[in-house]
Amino acid sequence: SISPATLSAISNAARKGILFKGGVHLENLSNIQAIALDKTGTLTKGKPAVTNVYMDEAVNEKEILSIIGAIEKESTHPIAKSITAYCLDKAGVLAPTFEIKHLKNISGKGIIATVGNNEWRIGKADFVGKELTVAFQQQYADKQSTAEKTSTFIQINERIIGMFILKDTTRESAKEAIHNLKSNGIETIMLTGDNELTAKAVAEEVGINQYKANCLPQDKVEYVKSFRKQYKTVAMVGDGINDAPALANANVSIAMGEGTDIALDTADMVLMKNDLTKITNAIQVSKRMNRVIK
Ligand code: ADP
C-alpha cells in the first residue's frame, strides 16, 4: 500500500506539473547519478524550421515537394512535420495525382516509399547514401547554410535530387535544467540520432557533460545499459517513438508532455509542461519524501 507521505509527495509534484505513475518512481528519483536526454523534442523544441532547400535543376520542384509532403505526412517525426508544412505551403497541394505505396518509417533514419515505379527515400545522409550526399552538397549547397544544422536528403532510386536544411531551437528551460542537474552532482549525457556537428553545437549550447551522435534507437538502449553499469541509478528523458526502447531500459524514465503516445505510455513520469527544470524540482520532492518515510 502507498504511504500518506508518498501520496502527498505525488500530489505535490502534480501541482508542480510533474506526473508520477507510481510512488516507487518518486522514491528512485533521488538516487539518480546520471541522466541521459534525447535531443530533438527534448532538449530542443522539436519544431525545426526549414532554412534552406536545394534542388537538382533538372527536377520540377513543385511536383517533387508535393510528393515529399505527401510521404512525410505519414510520419510523426518533428522533422517530417516541418517538411510537410513547408511542402504544402510551396506546392499548394500534396500529391493528388501520384499513388504512394509501401510507405515505411525507419526510426532514427527517415522514411521510404514507392511512387510509381520508383523508390523514394527521405532522411539523413547515411540512410540515402553518404557518398552521393557529399557530391550533391558540393554541387548545390553552400557550406555556411549547412553547418551545425540538420540535413535531410531526398533520393529517387540511385539519385539524390535535393536536400532540406532544418534548424531547431533549444528549449528555454534546457540550459538551466542542465546546470541544476550538474549542481546536484548528476552526470548529464545527450543521446541523439542527429549528426556529429549538430549534436556538438547543441551540447555546447546547453552545457551538457557528454553527447553521443548518430544513435539509432537500439544504440540509445545500449548507452543506457552501459551507464547503468557505471552509475547506480540512471534516468532517461525523451519524447519520441525512437526513445521508447531506451526509456524502458532506464531506472527512471521521463517523457516530455508533448511527446508521442508511446513515449508517454512507457515513461514513469511526465513533464506536463515540457519544462526540463522540473526534473530537479522533482528530485527535491523525492529527497524530502524519502527522509519522511525512512
Ligand atoms: P533524435 O534522437 O535527435 O530525436 P531521431 O533519432 O529521431 O533524432 O532522428 C535522427 C535523424 O534521422 C534526424 O536528425 C533526421 O535526419 C533523420 N530522420 C528521422 N526520421 C525522419 C523523417 N521522417 N524524415 C526525414 N528525416 C528523418
Ligand code: MG
Ligand atoms: Mg526526440
